[in-house]
Amino acid sequence: MGSGKSTALEALERLGALTLSADEVVHSLYEQQHVVDQLVDRWGAVVAPAGAVDRAALARLAFADEQQRAWLEGLIWPLVAAQVAAFREGSVVHTPPPPAAVVETPLLFEAGMEGIYDATIAVIANEELRRERAAGRGHEALDERNARQLSQQQKADRATYVVINDGTPAELEAELSLILERLAG
Numbered sequence: 001m002g003s004g005k006s007t008a009l010e011a012l013e014r015l016g017a018l019t020l021s022a023d024e025v026v027h028s029l030y031e032q033q034h035v036v037d038q039l040v041d042r043w044g045a046v047v048a049p050a051g052a053v054d055r056a057a058l059a060r061l062a063f064a065d066e067q068q069r070a071w072l073e074g075l076i077w078p079l080v081a082a083q084v085a086a087f088r089e090g091s092v093v094h095t096p097p098p099p100a101a102v103v104e105t106p107l108l109f110e111a112g113m114e115g116i117y118d119a120t121i122a123v124i125a126n127e128e129l130r131r132e133r134a135a136g137r138g139h140e141a142l143d144e145r146n147a148r149q150l151s152q153q154q155k156a157d158r159a160t161y162v163v164i165n166d167g168t169p170a171e172l173e174a175e176l177s178l179i180l181e182r183l184a185g
Contacts, residue, residue: 019103029076030058124162
């Protein structure tokens, strides 16, 4: 969280890549009634006052306990995977062919999903900068979320490409442009 994955995804889209944000997929799932119903059945109306999922309340409940988090992931991850698969299938027949089809996937390595992609990009940043960015975006349960993530170095070690995002958005985009050239070549 706070490394700049979303900013990188926006830059890749500007550079011509087809993009999908798994976070946005999750947010759209939280608007589907069958998902809302299951969340309310699990945690009560506090997670969906007036029928809309309160993501901050959900984060406090789900990330405070390993079993609760595992239950939420068991509900959401298969639904996300289905949408990612559909995106990938659509990218193959897209006209004109994009230089890349990119899926922003938080917890990619933690979920063991890196094998479904041709290449991976780890966007990493200074820890203090990450914390500031995440707090500025209003993320709840930061310590609990960070505790279950691999370190920045572990992600870098597993990725095909690594981008250090401690600079400006323009610097990030320039780095990503070079990666797209390598992928297309």
